[in-house]
Amino acid sequence: MQPFKIHILGCGSALPTARHAPSSQIVEIRGKLFMVDCGEGTQQQVRKSRLNFTKIYAVFISHLHGDHVLGLIGMISTFGLNGRTAPLHIYAPGEYEELLNLEIKTFCGGLDFEVVFHAVDTNKQQVIYEDRSLTVESIPLCHRVHCCGFLFREKAGSRHIRRDMIDFYNIPTSQINNIKAGLDWTSPEGEVIKNELLTSDPDPVRSYAYCSDTRYFPELAERVKDVTLLYHESTYTEDFKEKAVKYLHSTAKEAALTAKNANAAQLMLGHYSQRYNSDQPLLEEAKQVFKNTILANEGLVIDVRIR
């Protein structure tokens, strides 16, 4: 199965702490790296992770709060000093474009690569990126500013060749790609062998939803229905529900409710308020509603895995 991993670079919230860096993750899928959010200091977190800077193809910014975006310009500058030539794609709310251009003009003279800005309509759920292996959809969220999550969805792979059957029917190598693509095989004697006999099902399709920052709203579960791994912010425990309501954030229990109603396979919590010296209370609260929950933590690498 092709790698589909999430690398947690930062999972703190607005106020930086000694325990958590601001929001940033890398989605690694079939050899490509996609960054989601890029808080201050993210380039140092990438360095620690030993991921290859040059493989970062695009950066998706959920919303324009500093803890999700202030590391981007420094990283772009470093890309330039490191001699990057491949274009870098930025997907972000349209309001960012003017500022980003001014930052690049001021701090990144003479870049040898293009920064391609894609304005994301945070009010619509739609495919904003697509290649041969995956699609990325925007997921409208409810926060104090325009904000959306991102849903990474694998495309179905090709069927798996059954080596034993290929040998049995003595099928030439030249035909393998056709059979992988779903064609039947007609033997020199004219016998038609159904594709289902020669192949097994492709790997099941996996998906990852990044949902930060947002207040709880029931419809979100529908937007990420049947997702394999759901990252959902849980800034507070229920005893700070008032703050969650005031600042349009979620509690751990609410994150778990969304995971449950979405029929997610697994839930990962993150975006913890700086008030917690331990994130365990958040985990315990969520587990009471949705058992298969884990805590994001800097340095964590998790496989997106079917149940």
Next chain:
Amino acid sequence: MQPFKIHILGCGSALPTARHAPSSQIVEIRGKLFMVDCGEGTQQQVRKSRLNFTKIYAVFISHLHGDHVLGLIGMISTFGLNGRTAPLHIYAPGEYEELLNLEIKTFCGGLDFEVVFHAVDTNKQQVIYEDRSLTVESIPLCHRVHCCGFLFREKAGSRHIRRDMIDFYNIPTSQINNIKAGLDWTSPEGEVIKNELLTSDPDPVRSYAYCSDTRYFPELAERVKDVTLLYHESTYTEDFKEKAVKYLHSTAKEAALTAKNANAAQLMLGHYSQRYNSDQPLLEEAKQVFKNTILANEGLVIDVRIR
């Protein structure tokens, strides 16, 4: 003697490394904190240093390269979240004002304090800040963009009362402040006692010059003549002189030459290229020209001390 200390928060150069954070320092003088430069991640470095965020009165930005300024907006945002109300003064090249305003508008909605921007003319050596205790002068430097250093100079304190002489002449307490201010004392019998008999000299005046980034040029020594502590960039050793020339940086030897010609009491090196796994070769090179040299390092706190 009143405290006059330099706290090193970062002394790396453009490319961040595991060893050094980008440029930032705190000048602590008579209870006030002044920040000089503010590279990405500086707020985390302040946190580690255990300095009091709220005492940072002003930030001086030498030039608009990312490794000297990209941490500022995150720090302003954190000041806001922490409930700062005191104005924050920013001294920087004028080109920064438009960008800073747009950053504040985008990322720092509803600050409860004022950010006061002071455009610095980097081509002139002049007093840009003054209070009862000190002056700060701009020092024109030669770099790829408008750039200046900063010279922090104590004002002379008042003369020290000689307790033994006050007792000897039986001078009432009410007169102490006048005598401190330099007045003579006339006894009830009409005898005039010269102030020099009643007081000793004030503490010698100390100064600190921050010079980063710059190519070597001999006139700089005149601009920081007789400085107590000189911080001078030393991006390279002499074997990378070609790069120093190309990028308008200095070698350790050149930094030491400036210290020597300026008759500085002490030299501190910094702004090391990421190519060095150890900064010792820079130190050794400088010491051959100017013996009283030290290396800046994150976490270092150094007293500005008269020889």
